[in-house]
Amino acid sequence: MNILEKILLFLTILAVVFNLTQLNIYNFLEDENRIALICFILSLCALILILILIISKKIRDNYNN
Numbered sequence: 001m002n003i004l005e006k007i008l009l010f011l012t013i014l015a016v017v018f019n020l021t022q023l024n025i026y027n028f029l030e031d032e033n034r035i036a037l038i039c040f041i042l043s044l045c046a047l048i049l050i051l052i053l054i055i056s057k058k059i060r061d062n063y064n065n
Contacts, residue, residue, distance in 0.1 A: 005057075009050050015043040 019040035024033050 005050065005054055009047075009054070012043055012047045012050055016040065016047060019043055 019036055022032075022036035023040065024030060024036075027033065
């Protein structure tokens with residue numbers, strides 16, 4: 001399970017970076033920019049959820065030992 005978590009963490013970081021590169025700062029109100037912004041926010045949420053999962057597993061392991 002630990003390898004799967006690391007792979008998911010890596011993929012979500014790649015998604016965050018990719019969506020950041022898709023944002024156009026100079027013309028921020030385009031439709032394509034809104035889609036990239038929504039995808040960026042969603043990938044940040046996924047990143048936070050995966051980090052919460054990893055931290056909760058570490059807390060559980062410390063509690064059980």
